[in-house]
Amino acid sequence: MLGKTAGGLFWMARYLERAENSARLLETGQRMALTRTHNSVEEWASVLKTTGVLDGYLSKYNEVTKDNAIDWVLRDMENTSSIRSVIKQARDNARLVRTALTHDVWSAVNATWMRVDATMKRRVSERDLPGVLEMIRHQAALVRGANLGTMLRNDMFDFTRIGTFVERADNTGRILDVKYYVLLPTAFSVGSSLDNIQWESILRSVGAGGGYRITHGQKTTPSDIAQFLILDQRMPRSLHFCCRKIQENLAYLKKDYGFAGSSCEASNTLFDTYLDRSIANIFEAGLHEYIEDFLRDLNQLSRQIEIDYRFYE
Amino acid sequence: MSEYFDEMFTGKGTLRGPYEEIGRWFNAEDASRLRAKQREAEEVFRLTGITFNVYGKAEAEERLIPFDIVPRVISGREWQRLERGIEQRVRAINAFLYDIYHRQEIVRAGRVPAEMIASNEAFLPQMLGVAPPGQVYTHIVGIDLVRTGPDEFFVLEDNARTPSGVSYMLENRETMLKMFPELFSATNVRNVSDYPRNLRRSLAACAPACAEGEPTVAVLTPGIYNSAYYEHAFLADQMAVELVEGHDLRVVDGRVCMRTTRGYKPIDVLYRRVDDDFLDPLNFDPSSALGVPGIMDVYRAGGITIANAPGTGIADDKAIYSYMPEIVEFYTGEKPLLQNVPTWRCSDPDSLAYVLDNLSDLVVKEVHGSGGYGMLIGPTASKKEIAAFRAKLKARPGNYIAQPTLSLSTVPIFARSGLAPRHVDLRPFVLVSPEGVKITPGGLTRVALKKGSLVVNSSQGGGTKDTWVLED
Numbered sequence: 001m002l003g004k005t006a007g008g009l010f011w012m013a014r015y016l017e018r019a020e021n022s023a024r025l026l027e028t029g030q031r032m033a034l035t036r037t038h039n040s041v042e043e044w045a046s047v048l049k050t051t052g053v054l055d056g057y058l059s060k061y062n063e064v065t066k067d068n069a070i071d072w073v074l075r076d077m078e079n080t081s082s083i084r085s086v087i088k089q090a091r092d093n094a095r096l097v098r099t100a101l102t103h104d105v106w107s108a109v110n111a112t113w114m115r116v117d118a119t120m121k122r123r124v125s126e127r128d129l130p131g132v133l134e135m136i137r138h139q140a141a142l143v144r145g146a147n148l149g150t151m152l153r154n155d156m157f158d159f160t161r162i163g164t165f166v167e168r169a170d171n172t173g174r175i176l177d178v179k180y181y182v183l184l185p186t187a188f189s190v191g192s193s194l195d196n197i198q199w200e201s202i203l204r205s206v207g208a209g210g211g212y213r214i215t216h217g218q219k220t221t222p223s224d225i226a227q228f229l230i231l232d233q234r235m236p237r238s239l240h241f242c243c244r245k246i247q248e249n250l251a252y253l254k255k256d257y258g259f260a261g262s263s264c265e266a267s268n269t270l271f272d273t274y275l276d277r278s279i280a281n282i283f284e285a286g287l288h289e290y291i292e293d294f295l296r297d298l299n300q301l302s303r304q305i306e307i308d309y310r311f312y313e
Numbered sequence: 314m315s316e317y318f319d320e321m322f323t324g325k326g327t328l329r330g331p332y333e334e335i336g337r338w339f340n341a342e343d344a345s346r347l348r349a350k351q352r353e354a355e356e357v358f359r360l361t362g363i364t365f366n367v368y369g370k371a372e373a374e375e376r377l378i379p380f381d382i383v384p385r386v387i388s389g390r391e392w393q394r395l396e397r398g399i400e401q402r403v404r405a406i407n408a409f410l411y412d413i414y415h416r417q418e419i420v421r422a423g424r425v426p427a428e429m430i431a432s433n434e435a436f437l438p439q440m441l442g443v444a445p446p447g448q449v450y451t452h453i454v455g456i457d458l459v460r461t462g463p464d465e466f467f468v469l470e471d472n473a474r475t476p477s478g479v480s481y482m483l484e485n486r487e488t489m490l491k492m493f494p495e496l497f498s499a500t501n502v503r504n505v506s507d508y509p510r511n512l513r514r515s516l517a518a519c520a521p522a523c524a525e526g527e528p529t530v531a532v533l534t535p536g537i538y539n540s541a542y543y544e545h546a547f548l549a550d551q552m553a554v555e556l557v558e559g560h561d562l563r564v565v566d567g568r569v570c571m572r573t574t575r576g577y578k579p580i581d582v583l584y585r586r587v588d589d590d591f592l593d594p595l596n597f598d599p600s601s602a603l604g605v606p607g608i609m610d611v612y613r614a615g616g617i618t619i620a621n622a623p624g625t626g627i628a629d630d631k632a633i634y635s636y637m638p639e640i641v642e643f644y645t646g647e648k649p650l651l652q653n654v655p656t657w658r659c660s661d662p663d664s665l666a667y668v669l670d671n672l673s674d675l676v677v678k679e680v681h682g683s684g685g686y687g688m689l690i691g692p693t694a695s696k697k698e699i700a701a702f703r704a705k706l707k708a709r710p711g712n713y714i715a716q717p718t719l720s721l722s723t724v725p726i727f728a729r730s731g732l733a734p735r736h737v738d739l740r741p742f743v744l745v746s747p748e749g750v751k752i753t754p755g756g757l758t759r760v761a762l763k764k765g766s767l768v769v770n771s772s773q774g775g776g777t778k779d780t781w782v783l784e785d
Contacts, residue, residue, distance in 0.1 A: 002574070095537045095546070098547075099549045114359070257574070
């Protein structure tokens with residue numbers, strides 16, 4: 001397979017995953033803003049921060065407002081990380097690697113772009129936002145289903161999986177990075193109503209409310225939430241789960257190709273360093289530093305993969 | 314009815330033989346169902362991404378080529394005649410190319426003037442003395458044919474560089490099979506779907522001597538913003554070969570290699586969909602980012618097959634076109650089976666004078682133009698357009714040829730008001746290898762959707778039809 005094709009598959013998967021994650025963050029943001037128990041502007045700023053687009057936003061707008069924040073994250077093509085932008089990039093990458101995709105995967109990606117672009121020709125009103133975000137999640141699920149159901153389990157598939165899980169780990173990490181302070185143990189606020197809403201929102205933004213309740217029951221504690229998002233082995237958006245998948249897929253490539261780049265080893269190191277420990281240990285070392293270091297090393301791993309498999313010249 | 318030959322109806326409501334089944338079927342169909350099917354077809358094309366990009370428009374603009382559901386039908390007998398004529402012409406073209414880049418016997422014999430070759434932009438001196446593997450120059454040819462009567466076929470253009478449109482031939486058929494299976498049960502239509510397999514086989518048969526084992530074939534595309542990108546991806550996919558761009562390739566140890574996830578791998582046969590000028594920045598246009606630096610040197614040393622060979626444009630140049638009857642006769646020793654459209658070369662003063670006097674009746678084309686751009690259709694042009702063209706002609710006569718306006722045949726399309734005749738042409742696709750000349754029974758029928766229009770180019774509002782060749 002061409003190095004360029006591997007890169008196209010990797011980025012197609014990353015962009016699709018990013019679109020889905022941003023949609024979920026917007027959903028959570030809207031929901032939070034509607035609870036009126038705290039400053040909604042702050043909530044939108046945190047959505048902008050989590051999606052990594054706050055600086056770009058502030059270069060266009062003077063202040064954070066609900067409508068502008070939604071528009072910037074959702075459909076502004078000046079924002080290269082807006083949902084509409086990343087779906088366009090996913091589609092361009094899919095077109096680039098058309099020969100490596102099954103008809104089902106390609107037409108699902110193509111249809112996703114066509115629907116999203118058609119829906120976002122004009123500003124999306126608050127009333128229509130939930131429907132649009134749901135459509136985006138549905139389309140993402142459609143592409144994922146086509147990928148799982150029709151792609152041969154070869155190196156092409158491995159690269160889409162690696163892209164998906166690198167992006168997902170990055171996303172979960174960013175949510176924790178922006179909201180870590182909510183999870184820090186303090187002497188007084190033990191389950192105040194505001195805390196509960198904040199905790200709920202973290203779970204919601206990774207679509208894990210239900211999974212959390214099954215695992216931990218009704219009792220919500222910061223430590224359990226952090227444990228769930230970082231170390232749970234079954235939660236498909238936990239750092240543990242994502243890093244396992246990256247490791248596995250790099251190992252498949254190693255087996256398939258008969259050689260491994262340094263990324264394969266780096267994925268093992270990443271796992272051992274950050275995920276083979278207890279949540280108490282992580283809190284002791286400092287949650288914020290932990291997340292920052294993790295995101296930096298994850299990014300480093302992603303770059304190494306690009307080099308090892310010759311994505312670019 | 315009209316002054317044009319209609320391929321479906323001989324008179325009011327009388328069907329010509331090959332269209333009997335279709336006519337019966339159409340009459341029994343409900344118009345609203347057909348309309349729904351037409352929309353369904355367009356939705357399929359859009360979802361599949363069978364689009365083309367229009368040059369000069371925003372890069373993101375991808376358009377559909379309108380598809381008409383009424384097939385264009387050619388009888389087995391008619392096809393046989395065409396097939397013989399096409400094969401003769403394609404063999405002559407390859408012999409001509411070999412000759413032009415070697416001893417130039419045809420020039421020595423005085424059949425084609427030397428300046429027609431030497432001063433021609435499409436002539437590549439870099440190809441002199443180069444013998445491509447199997448002596449095949451035009452691995453893929455798309456001969457454009459028009460029809461003016463029951464037995465009158467003319468060759469309008471020999472597309473010997475990188476003819477496009479074959480994906481439409483294949484996708485149109487797939488779409489028709491999906492939408493109207495019953496129509497195919499009732500008729501005996503010849504299959505076109507083995508084209509990609511034949512293409513790969515034909516390309517592999519032209520592999521250079523240095524190829525080891527099963528030859529590695531790849532398709533070279535200018536990239537996703539090229540107007541025919543869909544087709545490039547489609548063909549690579551169907552042939553199960555890599556689709557590469559210039560920046561995926563580099564010369565390593567005397568071979569052109571592609572960058573794979575496991576390192577650089579040599580390519581034996583490169584089906585390039587990039588023009589000569591852009592193929593090699595070291596040998597041609599130095600600013601090109603689409604090609605591969607040094608590929609021409611590898612090619613000349615026999616390290617790779619380029620399909621079609623560089624420099625084939627000299628054979629489909631519109632000025633050379635006028636010599637095709639002589640060319641066919643010179644190399645095959647036979648009379649041409651397919652007719653040429655009479656052509657005035659404006660470089661010739663007498664011809665120029667005639668053309669200038671008769672502009673309103675003629676079609677004037679740029680010698681190196683394509684896609685229907687830069688041409689004048691006298692009968693439908695305004696006085697202003699004719700005056701503007703007159704000035705251009707006088708300024709650079711050698712840049713133009715002129716032809717009579719042909720009465721192109723019509724085939725009905727399914728229009729809002731029902732069946733309505735529209736002008737068509739036909740591009741069959743031809744594969745050439747040392748194993749022989751293979752012509753897929755069918756081709757791309759382009760149709761001018763605007764009433765009365767003679768321009769079938771997709772960039773100028775043309776559509777396509779499925780093309781049926783019947784088993785008699």
